[in-house]
Amino acid sequence: MLQSNTTSGISTSEERTVTSQSNGFQDTCNSKNLRDASHMISAAVDTLAGELSCKKGNNASLTEDKSNELEQNLRQIVQFTLKVFNGLRTNESGFSVLDIFGVLYSLRLGNHSDPRFVRLWFSLKMAPLLPYADENFLIELSNQNFSCTSFQELVEGMSEELTTSDKIKEKLIYRNFIQVYLSRQNSPEPGCTNNVNGSAVWLQKNFGDFSKIATLEELQQLNDDFSAAEVLSELSSSQLAQYVQSSGASNDTDLIDRVFEELEDGNALENVDEFLTELTANGEVHDFQPAVRDHVMNRTFLIISPHLPHFNKDDYYAWFHVKLVSILASFTPVMLEKATSNVNCTNYHVIVSGIAKVFPAMPLHRKQGLTDVLLGYLTNSASVINEPVCRQGIESDAEWVEANLGPFSQFTTYSELKVFNLSGVAVVDVLSPQQKAEFVLDADSGALLDVEVVKAVFTSLTESGGEEQLNDFFQGFTNIIKQKNITIVANPAAQDTILNLTLTALAPAFEDFEPEDFQLWFQVYLAPVMASLRPDSLRVIPRNISCASYREILSGLQQSLKFLPLAVSHGVRSSITSLKETFTGCSGPDSFACKKTTVDENLICAAVDSSKLQQTLSSDNSSTALCNFTITEHACSSATSLTHSNLVTLMKCSLESQRVYPVEVWKLFFQKASPALDQALETLATMAPQNSNLALSSALEALGEVKIANLSREQLQSENLIQISQPILAAQHLLFTNL
Template identity: 45%
Template sequence: MGGRRTPAQVLLLSAVGVVCLSTLVSTMVVLNTTSGPDSPENSQPSPSSGYQETCQAANLRDASHRVSAAVDTLAVELSCKGRKNGSLSEDKSMELEQNLRKIVDLTLKVFFDLSANESGFNVLDIFGILDSLSLGNHSDPGFLRLWFSLKMAPLLPHVDESFLISLSRQNFTCSAFKELVGAMNEELETSERMKRKLIYTSFIKAYLSRKNLPDPGCTKQVNQSEEWIQRFVGNFFVYASLEDLKEINPNFKAEDVFGKLSPDQKAELILDPNSGALRNETIVREVFKSLNMSHDDKQLRQFFLAFTRINMQKNITLITNPAVRGTILNLTLTALAPGFKDFEPEDFTLWFQVNLATVTASLHPGSLVVIPSNISCTSFAAILTGLRKPLESLPLHRSHDVRSAIASFKETFPRCTVAESLMCKQTLVDEDLICAAVNRSQLDQTLSIGNSSEAMCNVTVIAHACSSATHLTPNNLVKS
């Protein structure tokens, strides 16, 4: 217990001493008002009386709250002397701020150590994090920076959605809000992803989306998208959807911050009909070039998770622009090629039946040369199922390359292909294409009038196939 004490320890001990003295006086007053000098309790000390009676959760919470309130008072004094009348130098103000922060950190540690077996409390309420906001001016960035440093930063691991929504409803100015976002950027640099996403959704997005502010979205003083993101969204930008950002700031352009876009946002950019990317092969190439800059396919996989999700949400089954579709398919297969040797059947299923489903219509015989020749027949079957999917929607005249790719793929893996003589052959046809030149109504009328063997034999097989075939009966077929 000996040795010199640091200023922070002295401050903490002083604060705790004041709180303990206040609690002791309160306890003595209660005891004196409930027990006289001649009462049995005073004449016969009980083993269970005295110190043990103060071991209550309420005492711990009350003491912690008082220390926190004392720090609030000292912080207001620091703000006054350090910034308003300038009686403290900047270095001295910073030193005192750091000491006050240590008091809060140490008090939190003591509180959690002593309340390890307690439950049913809200540490944010006990330390009065929102109450302390009322002690200063919301429009003062300096006050908010100090408040964040002393109150919110130490408790940041414990904030929840309810608290962040309440914080977003405070009447901050845009400059004060910018100060908070910047402070959160620094404090949460290495924080877990879910906490950062929660702060974006429940605080940053919630605040910027408010319509009852003097400057909704904080857009009046900023012209460039990149500057707006840097000031008011910061590193939380990666958790925003491009749609959200455009709703908040109608002048926002994703192209202006392309280098900051996450893989999810790049997928959103490509599939946004207003971006023009679905008609611009150059934009698509830039996206995939940026995705493939890493040494693994992590970003590519993340991109396709979002790409597939958005396609399903928008009910997109085919990328209609052939150049864009072919670019996505070819660049993806090229990027995946080095890893195909380690793919399991479920990996081929994911890529050829799910991720690439909207672009496999651009397959041609040369597309699949990147597939290793030693894959299992289960993997072969997974790929083949994906290759056949476009045939369900492509017109016959546009499916030639896909059919050629399938034929070439089968020839490459004869060990996995069942002989056609042992299979029931199924040929997919496009009825509209075949019957386009046949006048069905005139044909049906002709056959209904002259329902004779001669009339039926003068009609081609294709014409019969395109008719309603109501004239064909077992009787006249035998006669024919």
């Protein structure tokens, strides 16, 4: 309750008046009154602005300074009213601040084509309320009948009002006001391209600070005469990237230099970041010509290299997996060495996986150079590279190779890889064919002693690339064998596995082989494992190959007999017979040219111990003793001590046993027994052993070569040639009488 107090300075009637007024204020406390009051103040400003405009234009009765002062006062009225409105308003929705302050309504009070009116309108009504401009308002604004000069006044005003940090509002204004207005075909001057001197002026007048939001394509659509080359200094880094993509810069290093001069102006790292991000937008990779790509990479690396020591894992990923991807194929060994000089293994792995993505686009010499740098890093980091901290997420040696070398591992040697204590078997699938060849032939790996390891290698070869992978493997395999002076693979089981798996893998391709392909495989690549060849092995050879191809295969088999020890050559010999029987149409009659079988005593006698024979015959040269030893054992001993009767006995029991010896063995035997050979043959011809011609054929072939080789030119031309050849003819009679 209020009490009367004469000393208060307010009478009872005055109290009632104040109370009444107070209740009246409370009655007006609602949002509608607030909106109406704000609207009336804004309308009053419109009226005052009209008066100001009139005084400014009426014989310039106001000075410029006074006019500007009054304009600022009116603007402050709007700003303070807006501030009070926002301070008193509730969270009520359903109305527009721009409508309350009559922004578009006040625009109708003047001439849209008058840039002075539009500038004043913007200063008083639009600028304070610009933060409230939304998409719908801006589109409606763009459809007003502004002249180009009035429009340009608005663009200039908006450029001055917006802070550079308000990127969202910038894009909103550009997309819904500037771009829409300039695109209108019903405006007095579509694109506002008249009365502008060049692209730079057009860009500044019509876009202001918003020019960097537009794409080059949009600018060119709005102005057919727009030239980006004229305004490079005005373009954003993204627009410079778009210019490079659209201007044919893929072949122009001079243009790239001009672009990078602009990128280096200001914050070069941020600029090149934005530039490269645009180049890889939407996952697309710009296709530079190699020389230009090298140029871009060089200029880029000069900018980013000082910042590399401050990069974290995310930075390395962003640059090496995204931003640099369009030029990373030009990353040089020098750059890689600098980039990895002091990085930890985690960041190193990110770099490796990044450059691995562009591996196919790199020239061969760069791949090798980068590989050397990677190996250098791993060697220098050998003490920690296999520690748990560097093997996080790496479960196997194969994954270790992938993480630390990626596809560059194929440019290392197996010897370089095994330094890192990797298991050859574990990394088989990531080894190149050349490395697999090294692994198989590496003495420390013991691969050729373990058939399962050999199977794993060849399974990997056949599953990953078929004939091409096999070809690369055997190319390396034969080269290493030559370097190590190895003739044949020593382990028979490994021989069998290599030969059989290779022939099986090649079988589908044999149909398309040319003679030179058969020559390469059967005379070069398979030579070290030819000892495992059997007639069944040749079943994979198509029956319709040409005779030229047949001869290349046959030649390969025959050549192998020149280096295969006799003891392991039986499979090849029987395969030769089988091959001839299969391709009878290509064999043809034997040539009338004299055959000459090469005799290598070391190969024939490699597995023969003649000491027992020597010891026995020194005390007993009876028929039984002679026939207890094979022709091979006699050929590998000093057979010159045999008499003609010993020779007859030995040949008779050997032929009757029907055991077949290679031509080379008979020839060596006949060469050593040549002093007693003629008389022994004459004696043998009078006998008629019941043996097969198969046992005699090799002996006769060898005999013919030995005897004819011993005839002089005079004897061959003598009338007594038949008499001289009597021992040979007698031996042949022995064969034909038993057919």
